[in-house]
Amino acid sequence: MVTFMLQGRYSSSGVHGSLAEGFEQRTEYFRQLIALYEGSITAVYWPEHAREADVIALIEMPDAIAMKAVELAVNQSEAVHVSYSRLLSVQEMDEARAKLPLYRAPGEAPPPMVR
Numbered sequence: 001m002v003t004f005m006l007q008g009r010y011s012s013s014g015v016h017g018s019l020a021e022g023f024e025q026r027t028e029y030f031r032q033l034i035a036l037y038e039g040s041i042t043a044v045y046w047p048e049h050a051r052e053a054d055v056i057a058l059i060e061m062p063d064a065i066a067m068k069a070v071e072l073a074v075n076q077s078e079a080v081h082v083s084y085s086r087l088l089s090v091q092e093m094d095e096a097r098a099k100l101p102l103y104r105a106p107g108e109a110p111p112p113m114v115r
Contacts, residue, residue, distance in 0.1 A: 001039070001060040003087040004067050007053035014079035015054075033073070034059060037066035055080075058087075 010018065018026050023046070031041050039061040046055050061067045067084055074082045088096070104110050 002063060002067070003042075003089070004059045004061060004084045005087055006057045006059055006067075006071075006082055006084045008055040008057075008074070008080045008082040009052075010054045010080055011078060014077075017079055030057070033070065034061070037070065038062055039066060039070075059084075 027041075027044050030044075034041055039059055041057055041059050043058040044055065045057075047053060059067070061070075064086065071082055071084060074080055
């Protein structure tokens, strides 16, 4: 499974609808939507004083295509605008670190291009 952080911004109609329906019910509906793709939600938060997101969810999905499908479905409603980022585990970060190429910063002498 792949872990994603989904961030959402409510439109005015999204706020009104969520207030009318209740946040627990909306979260349960979203859990069911994610489950259609054999995914799961590990956490949902509403951050205080956030400028970028009204709601944040941590989601496990089988792949990025499933996550993109959910993003497209939610965004077409225009009640909530969501975006997501793939989150890397500690192990994946160490794998990336092991594959670091030599990098020349602007203005530095060129190193050999080997790994």
